[in-house]
Amino acid sequence: MNMSQTALKSAPGAQATPHFDVERIRADFPILKLKPGGKPLVYLDNAASSQMPQQVIDRLVRYQTSQHSNIHRAVHTLSEIATAEYEEARRKLARFINAREEREVIFTSGTTDAINLAMHGYGRKFIGAGDEIILTTLEHHANIVPWQMLAEEKGVKIRVVPIDDAGEVSIGDYEKLFNEHTKLVGVAHVSNALGSVVPVKQMIAFAHARGVPVLVDGAQAAPHMKLDMQDLDCDFYAFSGHKLCGPTGIGILYAKAALLERMQPFKGGGDMILSVSFEKTTYNVIPQKFEAGTPPIAAAIGLGAAVDYLSAIGLDAIAAHEHALLDYATEQLLRMPGVHIIGTAREKAAVLSFKLDGVHPHDIGTLLNQDGVAVRTGHHCAQPVMQRYGVPATSRASFAFYNTMAEVDALVAGIRNVQKVFC
Amino acid sequence: MADPKSLYQEVILDHNRKPRNYGELAQANHKAEGHNPLCGDHLSIALNLDGERIESIAFQGESCAICKASASMMTASVKGKTRQDAETQIQEFRDMATGQLDVEKQPHHLGRLTVFSGVRDLPTRVKCAILPWHTLHAALHAVPDISTESDNDPMHAPIGDA
């Protein structure tokens, strides 16, 4: 999981990673052939949502044309096929993250839904008045607001681990926040606003030594590094399919089986029950207990195909290529007067946030878009991070394994152009 | 889609670089704050109504070039005008930015403010151009605070003892 070990230093003049045939990979992504406004698309908003390869698109089409029915319900052939494919997708996800058991993978609509499930299923049952939850300044709003809702409902206190100027979580400060009231830690594995890789394994070990479970928001980590739930030993792990070359509307909450057994259901309805009468309802076993109603079957199967696709390329190769892109882009931006990189953690993944002297991020975004370069501008749903740096917003380029050194050059040229317009 | 660059015309860049009527206004009798929580932009407008006439007006804040230039040109335009004339411009500017007023074909009182007509092709930037005008409207009606979004931004809640 240590990105720097796999990183290949990009030589001056943009060396691509050897043995990584990015052009062949790009051919899998039909959307990358678009030319919005006549300019080749330079898609650098992968942290918001990544693109889908033909293999996943084809899988969705195959499901919808020959396998679709509702699952877990009927005895007819299509229902059996759909059920088997859906459960096969769960197996693929479990393997992708090296979970101990398949039933530890709960399909959700995404990271946000997964964290809300943890809050309602675990938080509302086991965390109460006077208890404390530790979060970090780096969190996405999805890992802040659900806990604030719990805090308000139950009288729970939220304590926040600060970050330093580089955007690194201070482990010393983290450890100092623990006391006998600490009941949960919520931490992003990779910051979506800064790209900082957080030493979650070390943080989990510290929390576990005090009997405190840890939820990891892996939305930005899952696309960029090999995940191993058994090695990490986290209690909850959440991510979204659409940042992983999969469909929208699907994601997972991984949780240890023992925790899932103890948790209360979040949503009630069909599929999550064994029997229902108006006197007494018995809940289903995990994972079904947490999957009320008809799930996004096609999306789950598509996500299964997406993790197959990523695994075939190899997460280590992906991480190495992205790291080369990030190093090269960082080098270029550091040389440009008036450009300031925000977030300079020693370990980073695929995200480059920056500001330009005298130019508001929205103006940067609009002008870059005119050159075909898609970046995200705004607060990235991480306003505490923005407050930490005293900026309302940043511009963010975020890379995927299908990006090229030439696209980094296009970003750099685009930024120069913005500076020219505003000089 | 129209060339977005047409929005970044020299007039707009100039007003962004050297905003007119920027700063505090000593004895303002009408004030309002405007903010766009989606991008963190905010600006405040202070003005002095002398009877029905806007005798003086100033703005300040943190925003993108489109918003700042819009505020700058707006203050220059409404200064000395009556409240009614300002309200007409507010309505027309909003209609232009949202594509309901075609300044080439329909009559209007916007003058040089038509340099902003290009925002109608950039839906994500319409709010940037309109924010100062909404805020001016609020100031004229002395509504203390306005927002481009509804008032339920969860991030207004405290997040503990960071």
Ligand SMILES: Cc1ncc(COP(=O)(O)O)c(C=O)c1O
């Ligand atoms: C770190 C992090 N957490 C949570 C989310 C929320 O993901 P989603 O909107 O897919 O639920 C995102 C992405 O926007 C993210 O980057």
